[in-house]
Amino acid sequence: MDRPILQVALDLLELKRAIEIASEAIEGGADWIEVGTPLIKSEGMDAVRELKKRYRDHKIVADMKTIDTGAIEVEMAAKSGADIVIILAASDNSTIEEAIRAARKYGSEIMVDMINVTNPVERAKELEELGVDYINCHIGIDQQMMGMDPIELLKEIAKAVSIPVAGAGGLNAEKSALCITKGAKIVIVGSNIVKSRNVTESARKIRKAIDEAWEKGSVSGVKKKSLDEEIRELFMKVSTPNISDAMHRARAMMDIHPVNRGKKIVGKAVTVSTMDGDWAKPVEAIDVAGMGEVIVIKCSGDTTAVWGELATRSCLNKGIEGVIIDGAVRDVDDIRKLGYPVFAKREVPNAGEPKGFGEINVKIVCGGIEVNPGDWIVADDNGVMVIPKKRAYEIARRSLEVKKHEDRIRGEIEDKGRTLADIVELYKWEKVS
Ligand SMILES: O=C(CO)[C@H](O)[C@H](O)COP(=O)(O)O
Structure with missing residues (x-):
């Protein structure tokens, strides 16, 4: 040869x-x-x-x-x-x-x-x-x-x-x-x-x-990355629909929406459980979370805010990736100006008081989905996906395969004027009953 x-x-x-x-x-x-x-x-x-x-x-x-x-x-x-x-x-x-x-x-x-x-x-x-x-x-x-x-x-x-x-x-x-x-x-x-x-x-x-x-006889410039770096890079390349498909069409968190549209979050979860309006543990979680991590908060209700502008500014100082709240947020106009990714269930003007009920880094159920500390969170305008830490690399890889497959099909639709049904032979692959 x-x-x-x-x-x-x-x-x-x-x-x-x-x-x-x-x-x-x-x-x-x-x-x-x-x-x-x-x-x-x-x-x-x-x-x-x-x-x-x-x-x-x-x-x-x-x-x-x-x-x-x-x-x-x-x-x-x-x-x-x-x-x-x-x-x-x-x-x-x-x-x-x-x-x-x-x-x-x-x-x-x-x-x-x-x-x-x-x-x-x-x-x-x-x-x-x-x-x-x-x-x-x-x-x-x-x-x-x-x-x-x-x-x-x-x-x-x-x-x-x-x-x-x-x-x-x-x-x-x-x-x-x-x-x-x-x-x-x-x-x-x-x-x-x-x-x-x-x-x-x-x-x-x-x-x-x-x-x-x-x-x-050699290859130059191959840099070894840590597993977390690799997972993060992979998730940055894909969308939450890609991830859902890769997880056999798994659901995103229910009723949790972006305060700022067009922002993406990828990071490991620091979880918080708290009472409606009790913002002590959510704000203390900012001190616990590291750079690139995501604070995920489960509140017992959504009538009173547990998060606002000042907490958001603290997150920016620490390089925290974003915040997900199954509960209420306020100061949304300021949060929008700051361009920081916060996802929440409800927007209200009234905050509660810091009573200190709840815990940091425990198992929670947020938007109907179980989240454990260290699970990967990917959020974009489509919703918030939770990827269990044990399967994070696998799901990230599978999501990229989904994306590549879609990219190719998108190319055939745009460049060759074909339809989706024609490309994937949809009629042939309908389930025979
Ligand atoms: O035999 C195969 C799968 O069983 C594939 O052809 C082989 O793995 C090459 O494909 P890829 O580069 O996508 O892994």
């Missing part, structure tokens, strides 16, 4: 879109075209046939993810035009051997996907012995959402085998380049190409990154 291979994974449901996206990706420098497993499940072997007919100069890779009946599945894919068939490394050796025999007979090659294999380095060596052509160090999409990536595994496997090794699983330009420096000859990219608004540009960026890494 005189340059690394960029394999674009067409993980889509609609063949028409896959064909368009493949040509845009090729224009950006993709070499091999992978018919992704979702496309195969949705359109069958026709997807392999159609892509082969259109892109004869490019290797067509059928991601069959075969686990049994190796010969039949490889024969099907190979006869439909697949140059390479992906089967699962976790399959029994009998399946691997049958797949290899069928591949040899019908003139195709076998790539094994290492997803979820225990002892992957040992297994990779065995698979090389058995005669597979490529090893794919793959971290599945659900595993990526939990923060896994293929780079370390790839490094180990590339040292242990001499056949070409591929890296796959949430790769962007930076991670693709890292894969090359760790010994990958092939990088497989799905989401970061096929879901982008400008497929050609995204493919081009990855092409450039891997070619440079191939030539230099």
